[in-house]
Amino acid sequence: MSDQLELLVEMGRHFAATQDIEATMSRALERISELMGAQGGALFVLEGDHLVCHASHGPIDVVGLTIEKGKGIIGRSVSNNVSEMVWDAQSDPSFYSEFDKQFDFTTRSILCAPMSVKDERIGAIEMVNKSTGDGLFNQDDLTLLEALAASAALAISNARMAGELAEREVMRRELQLAAEIQRGLLPSEDIEADTPVCGVNRPARIVSGDFFDHFALYDGRIAFTLADVSGKGMNAALLMAKTASLFRCLGKEDLRPGRLLQRINAEVCETAMRGMFVTMVAGVYDPATGRLVLANAGHEPPLVHGTDGRFTALSAGAPPVGIPPELTGGGPVPEEVLHLGGGALYIFTDGATEGYVAPGKELGADGFQEIIRTGQSGGLGPQARIAGVADALCASGEALRDDVTILVIDDTEPLKRRLVGDQMAPSIELQDMAAQDQPIEGSLCAMTLPARAESLCMVRRAVGQASETCGFNKEQCQDLVLAVDEACQNVIRHAYADSEGDMDIDIRRENGSLVILIRDFAPQVDVQAIQPRDLDDVRPGGLGVHFIREVMDDVEHLPPPDGQGNLLRLKKALKV
Amino acid sequence: MDIALQDQGGAVVVAVSGEVDLSTSPKVRDTLLDCIARGSAVVVDLSGVAYIDSSGVASLVEAYQAAKSKGLGFCLAQVSETPMRVLKLARLDQVFIIHDTLDEAIAAVA
Structure with missing residues (x-):
């Protein structure tokens, strides 16, 4: 019995030290065959509806052999999760004679111990043809095999879990990389920056289906957009990346927001993932005049905050991006022209108004406006005001219900500059050719x-x-x-x-x-x-x-x- | 761009200065046609014009035609270098009556 104990201890150590369960099991089968005086043995693992041999020892190498789940004495053992000791295999009704025929082998006796962890069936270890003593497997042999099966089952289960964990870790890292790239697609959020157009984005998960963007045009006007892709997962994040790139690319070429959205829609529809759409607002704002041209494809109505303190909602002009042009007539999204006159325009996703400020309590449109109003009377700049809304939604400590994205176009400072006559006229800078030896081509x-x-x-x-x-x-x-x-x-x-x-x-x-x-x-x-x-x-x-x-x-x-x-x-x- | 009107010796002297372009020429046109509609002979003083484009020139042509059809005097005076170059490009220096001084111009149209 001391040999048997030694074997178990050794196997336990091997299992702990190595990920290569198959090599360890081959060695274990060899040792246990010697100890029991068995002709050979094999380890089968349950894979779907089949038992597949992963390690064997004996006159025939049966690694890779596949047996239907319920077939044979081993199948019975796994199904019932009970060990089997069969002295005369040939007369057992479950005996699977095909094996003997295939390999020209004669199975006389079988000892089989199922492997399981809790309720999970993992497989079985089977020994054949004891050749020492009276040629019959005995209770001591069974006890040893059961002990080995238990330790092998645990090792296999652990290895599987470790594999799943590693896989999950890889996924997690990839997701984080995706999030990093996605953050790179958004303009930076700088509270100190003195820019009239700025935004915030707080993803509910690691990646986000929302985005905003803005960039200055040659003449000092600013192109901007905010969009919400349906869904929150990786598919939404990918469509977001595509739409954001289209805006950057086409937005520099086509400065009319209505037609820009029409073109983005055509591009998105060409390769759209079925059933996904993007609600999107695009516009151009001129700080030199306060004039703003806006086009809205199916998005939440933006709010104009007038200098009189009143909020006015602007409704959507067209269905969202992602609806095939042939269904909508395919024209440009209608444009709306506003003169901000020192006021501000807020564009946001429903995550901002439907987010919770306390368990079960939505911020709502009123709450949103209240934070803006308070921030403004407290002298906060546009970036700090919208960050205030985002912070209020994160303050409850709970995970966000949905991505929160807010964009503001604030005409307050530009108006002041216009009033003192400091027109933000775009400067035309010619390359200084006099300083060059060769004239510039x-x-x-x-x-x-x-x-x-x-x-x-x-x-x-x-x-x-x-x-x-x-x-x-x-x-x-x-x-x-x-x-x-x-x-x-x-x-x-x-x-x-x-x-x-x-x-x-x-x-x-x-x-x-x-x-x-x-x-x-x-x-x-x-x-x-x-x-x-x-x-x-x-x-x-x-x-x-x-x-x-x-x-x-x-x-x-x-x-x-x-x-x-x-x-x-x-x-x-x-x-x- | 600025326009100054002055009645002088039986004619209206319309002094245009600054840049006459697409955004300002309608004002020149309206002012000139207005004077002609009121039956005045017109002298357009172009000494202060820094720039004039085809729309500005067109305003002058239209006013000249309107004056002619009503039998009113119409001429240009003190045309500075820049507008003169544009008139020459349009070969209109041969069409308009152009005087070097205001006095000559007023004497000619009144």
């Missing part, structure tokens, strides 16, 4: 401006400076300014006509020429129809095209980059 100045008459004076200033820098004389500079002004006027008056939009102006120095690219996003104009007028016919209007052709060396309508809008290239050679 490429863009000297690029800007995006609203296609309005008021923008022209900025265009003239930029063209005037660029032409002067390029060495044109005073008269030529004046001509160039006139020509570009006229080309922009055509965009404003003819391409956009009664609609609103933007124009991109890129002033470049290329191959010994000053090149001005003027791009708009209006419907395409019929280039053939543009003709300079006959100067003998004295009448008002129609002179612009003549001026442009007279001044420039080359005027060409190019196909616009993505087939949208119009692109005009004006060229004037630099005379050395």
Whole structure:
């Protein structure tokens, strides 16, 4: 019996020290066969509806052998979770004779001990053909096998748990990486920053289905968005990442929020995950005027907080992003134009108003407005005010019910600046060519401006400076300014006509020429129809095209980059 | 852009200064057509104009045509270098009556 004890202790130690249960079991089967005087033994593990051999010892290597769950003496042992000692296997009704036939083996006696931990069936260890003594397995053999089975069962169960834990740990780490990348997609939340547009995001889980973003455009206006993807899990986080990227990418190209949302919708629908959608608000705010253009695709109504202290809700203009355009007609999302006049606009996800401030008590729209009002009268800046709302929702100590995201566009400070005349006019900075030995090739100045008459004076200033820098004389500079002004006027008056939009102006120095690219996003104009007028016919209007052709060396309508809008290239050679 | 009106010797002198562009030319046009509608001969003083575009030029052309059809005098005076260059580009320096001094202009239209 001391040999048997020694074996058990040794096996226990091996199981504890190694993850390789199969190697340990092979050795154990070898030792136990010797001790019992058995011809061989095998360990079977229950995998679904089958028992699969994972370790064996004896004349035939049966590792990998698979037996149906209920078949044979071993199947019976596992099903009943009871040990079996069969002295005459051939006459046992459960005996599985196929094995003997397949391997040309004669099974005489079987000793089998099931492996289980609590209620979990793990498998069984089976010994065959005792050849010492009277050739019959006895109670001592069974006790030993049962002890070994118990210790093997525990080792296998532990290993499985360790595996699951490791897998869970890998998942957890991957999730954390995903969250990190996701945070990187959001603008930073800086309480100190003196910016009129800012936001907060507090995910309910590790990753979030909400996002906000904002960035400054060339002319000082600020593009912004806030969106809520249906769901909160990894799928929502992935769709969020896609939508956020689309906004960043298309938002710099298309400055009309209604059409931007239309384009994002088309892109999302092309590859959308079924049944997922995004409620989204996009807009452009101009700190120089307080004017704000907003488009809302199915999102919670944003709140305008007027200087009179009143909150006004703005309803959604279109269904959410992710609804196929063919179902909705596919037009641009309707836009709304606001003049903040020193007030503020709050855009938020329902996680903000439906979050709990105390167990079972939602913050609600009133609570939201109250925190904002109190923060404002307490002199808090926009970032601190919305952080106050987010903190109130986290204060209960409970996990958030839903992601909380809030974006604010606060016109208070910009209005003050406008009143003291410190217009936040975008500065046009030309690259300092005088400081360079070699004149710069490429863009000297690029800007995006609203296609309005008021923008022209900025265009003239930029063209005037660029032409002067390029060495044109005073008269030529004046001509160039006139020509570009006229080309922009055509965009404003003819391409956009009664609609609103933007124009991109890129002033470049290329191959010994000053090149001005003027791009708009209006419907395409019929280039053939543009003709300079006959100067003998004295009448008002129609002179612009003549001026442009007279001044420039080359005027060409190019196909616009993505087939949208119009692109005009004006060229004037630099005379050395 | 600024516009100053002054009755002088039987004509209205409309002194335009600053930048005449798409956003300001409608005001020039309205002012000129207004004077003509009231039956005045008009002298447009362009000495203070720093910039004028095709829409500004078009306002002048329209006013000139309106004056002609009513048999009223209309001329330009003291055209500074910048607007003169634009008028030349449009070949309109040969169409408008242009005087170097206000006195000459007033004497011609009144």
